[in-house]
Amino acid sequence: xVQLVESGGGLVQAGGSLRLSCxxxxxxxxxxxxxxxxxxxxxxxxxxxxxxxxGGTQTYADSAKGRFTISRDNAKNTVHPQMNNLKPxxxxxxxxxxxxxxxxxxxxxxxxxxxxxxxxxxxxxx
Numbered sequence: 361x362v363q364l365v366e367s368g369g370g371l372v373q374a375g376g377s378l379r380l381s382c383x384x385x386x387x388x389x390x391x392x393x394x395x396x397x398x399x400x401x402x403x404x405x406x407x408x409x410x411x412x413x414x415g416g417t418q419t420y421a422d423s424a425k426g427r428f429t430i431s432r433d434n435a436k437n438t439v440h441p442q443m444n445n446l447k448p449x450x451x452x453x454x455x456x457x458x459x460x461x462x463x464x465x466x467x468x469x470x471x472x473x474x475x476x477x478x479x480x481x482x483x484x485x486x
Contacts, residue, residue: 362386362458362475369454369480376484377444382456382477384437390414393461394432394439395473398452398482405455409441410466419466423449446484453479 368380384392395410409420409430418430427446432439439456457473467473 362392364456364458364475364477366454366456366477366480369482371483371485372446374447374484374486376446377442378446378482379440379442380454380456380480380482382439384439384458386437386458389437390434391460392458393465393467394430395457395459395467396430396439396441397455397457397470398450399455399479400452403452405470407468407470408454410468411439412464412466413461414463417464417466419468443482446482448484448486451482451484453481455479 363385366382372378396408397405398408399405407421408424411418411430411432415432427444429442456477458475459473
């Protein structure tokens with residue numbers, strides 16, 4: 361089991377940027393694909409972005425393409441989504457997730473992830 365601790369949530373104006381962080385407590389971080397999901401009030405948890413074990417493959421939800429960039433630092437056991445041009449529709453609780461995966465896999469569904477962070481809220485003011 362991997363413990364995930366997130367930081368970086370908060371309030372941002374529409375059009376602004378925010379960088380979230382997720383730190384993983386494991387000695388085998390490179391065994392894990394990492395994903396970010398978000399959940400707005402009254403809505404289901406939805407996929408935002410994912411990155412493969414080595415960082416060479418990333419995938420994004422259509423709503424995030426061109427605005428979000430996910431990266432990871434395997435030396436520090438961290439993963440970071442950089443979110444630019446934020447919109448009010450991006451407001452949600454953002455969850456970091458981890459799963460053991462094959463080398464280039466980038467899982468997109470919540471059921472494929474075993475470990476989850478606590479979810480920092482992101483608020484976007486118009």
